[in-house]
Amino acid sequence: MHITEINGSLRERKKREEKEENKKEERRKKKTRKKKEEKKCVTTTQTPMASSNSPCAACKFLRRKCQPECAFAPYFPPDQPQKFANVHRIFGASNVTKLLNDLHPHQREDAVNSLAYEAEMRLRDPVYGCVGVISLLQHQLRQLQMDLYCAKSELSRYQNLSIAATTGHGLMTNESVAAVNNYHHTQNTTAVVGGNSNGRDHHYHHRHHQFFPNQQNNIVRNFDGGIGNNYDTSLLAMNISASLGQFNQVQHHSAAGGGGEDRRTVNRS
Amino acid sequence: MEVAHSLLVSHDKIEIMMASNSPCAACKFLRRKCNQDCIFAPYFPPEEPHKFANVHKIFGASNVSKILNEVLPHQREDAVNSLAYEAEARIKDPVYGCVGAISVLQRQLIRLQKELDATNADLIRFSTNQGSSFFNYPSNWNNDS
Numbered sequence: 001m002h003i004t005e006i007n008g009s010l011r012e013r014k015k016r017e018e019k020e021e022n023k024k025e026e027r028r029k030k031k032t033r034k035k036k037e038e039k040k041c042v043t044t045t046q047t048p049m050a051s052s053n054s055p056c057a058a059c060k061f062l063r064r065k066c067q068p069e070c071a072f073a074p075y076f077p078p079d080q081p082q083k084f085a086n087v088h089r090i091f092g093a094s095n096v097t098k099l100l101n102d103l104h105p106h107q108r109e110d111a112v113n114s115l116a117y118e119a120e121m122r123l124r125d126p127v128y129g130c131v132g133v134i135s136l137l138q139h140q141l142r143q144l145q146m147d148l149y150c151a152k153s154e155l156s157r158y159q160n161l162s163i164a165a166t167t168g169h170g171l172m173t174n175e176s177v178a179a180v181n182n183y184h185h186t187q188n189t190t191a192v193v194g195g196n197s198n199g200r201d202h203h204y205h206h207r208h209h210q211f212f213p214n215q216q217n218n219i220v221r222n223f224d225g226g227i228g229n230n231y232d233t234s235l236l237a238m239n240i241s242a243s244l245g246q247f248n249q250v251q252h253h254s255a256a257g258g259g260g261e262d263r264r265t266v267n268r269s
Numbered sequence: 270m271e272v273a274h275s276l277l278v279s280h281d282k283i284e285i286m287m288a289s290n291s292p293c294a295a296c297k298f299l300r301r302k303c304n305q306d307c308i309f310a311p312y313f314p315p316e317e318p319h320k321f322a323n324v325h326k327i328f329g330a331s332n333v334s335k336i337l338n339e340v341l342p343h344q345r346e347d348a349v350n351s352l353a354y355e356a357e358a359r360i361k362d363p364v365y366g367c368v369g370a371i372s373v374l375q376r377q378l379i380r381l382q383k384e385l386d387a388t389n390a391d392l393i394r395f396s397t398n399q400g401s402s403f404f405n406y407p408s409n410w411n412n413d414s
Contacts (some may be wrong), residue, residue, distance in 0.1 A: 090336075092329045099327075099363060107364045114368040118355060126336055127344045130367045131351040137374035144381040151388040158395035 057084040062093065071097055075112040086119040087112075294321040299330060308337055312349040323356040324349075 055066030056073035061084050066073060072093075076084040087096055096115065100108050122129035295309035296302065298321050303310060309330075313321040324333055333352060340348050359366035 090328065090332060092332055095327065095329055099359075103363055111364045114365045117368050118366060122336075126340050127348045128351045129355060130371065131354050134367060134370055134374065137371065137378065141374060141378055141381065144378060144385060148381055148385045148388065151385060151392060155388055155392050155395065158392065162395070162398075 054078050057081045058088075058093065061085060061088060071100060075100075075109055083116045086123055087115050090119040090122050091115060291315055294318045295325075295330065298322060298325060308334055312337075312346055320353050323360055324352050327356040327359050328352060 055078065056070055057076040057078050057080055058072035059066035059070060060078060060081065072084065076087075091099075096112075099115070100111060103111055118130050121133060125132050128135070292303035292315065293307055293310035294313040294315050294317055296307060297315060297318065309321065313324075328336075333349075336348060336352070337345050355367050358370065362369055365372070
């Protein structure tokens with residue numbers, strides 16, 4: 001063969017090899033594109049929290065294969081491993097499964113979130129858990145009710161004084177002040193709570209405790225009797241941290257503005 | 270006399286033995302022998318079977334046992350009672366349990382706080398109005414005289 005012929009055949013051979021390589025490359029790219037598309041299809045057809053390849057937090061924790069029909073997958077996403085860990089530690093996976101199976105599907109998310117909250121509280125306070133929070137809130141509520149009662153009685157005293165000042169002639173005498181105070185006392189006993197109002201000394205506060213048991217019973221009764229019926233589920237957003245944040249604000253306000261001897265001070269912060 | 274006394278003593282011993290042999294509510298429920306060192310026995314008396322039944326249904330006996338082992342002995346009774354309360358609340362309200370009560374209380378707190386703020390604002394208004402009106406009287410009276 002002549003050299004030019006040899007070179008020509010070599011060049012053709014190279015071209016052919018390049019073409020084959022390009023074809024292989026294209027085939028490889030097609031395959032990867034197909035795989036990606038398949039993945040997308042699988043994830044969209046499944047529930048939002050689960051992906052076909054990434055196991056849910058529960059299955060990761062339990063070291064098992066996350067099936068498409070996994071009961072935990074919608075509620076324990078893989079990016080929140082602590083949630084399931086806490087719930088499993090306090091309640092156990094099988095108990096959670098039983099609880100969820102007893103509920104309607106639309107209730108399960110709220111149930112899981114409340115279980116997660118209870119588990120977290122129990123881990124923070126192994127002795128009292130959520131019950132400690134309830135107790136604290138009830139105490140705060142009692143304090144606020146007392147403060148409100150005192151503020152309202154003071155306000156009614158001012159109102160009565162202004163009424164007397166507008167209806168009376170000139171300065172008030174001692175007798176008229178006494179009369180106003182007596183009027184104030186009777187108004188308080190009928191309008192506000194129904195007990196004696198003895199001023200703002202310690203004895204009064206001690207007796208005042210006795211005036212709220214009915215209201216407290218109402219709070220407790222509402223909890224016992226009306227749990228399933230009285231809640232606005234949209235308000236009971238299981239964004240527990242937000243409501244705890246509000247609770248902390250309330251604590252701050254009541255500490256700053258609600259207590260103390262001088263009921264006229266208001267903390268507007 | 271001595272025979273009677275010894276009979277009485279042995280009778281008391283038998284009574285004590287019978288009392289200690291009565292299984293606690295937990296062991297009755299779990300159908301197992303209630304040993305001397307049963308961790309549940311002091312907190313789940315046999316006359317309150319529902320207490321353990323509820324706690325077992327929600328938390329499970331092994332989880333309760335772990336929790337009790339983690340707390341100090343003098344705290345265990347409170348821990349059991351709070352677990353029993355939570356379990357009962359969860360059985361009554363399977364969706365929210367005692368978290369529902371927390372939510373209700375928080376809402377009431379917020380409502381009362383708003384009411385208190387409004388009342389305090391009224392008080393300030395009244396006190397400033399009353400103060401100014403009362404302070405005016407003596408100066409007017411002095412001017413008149």
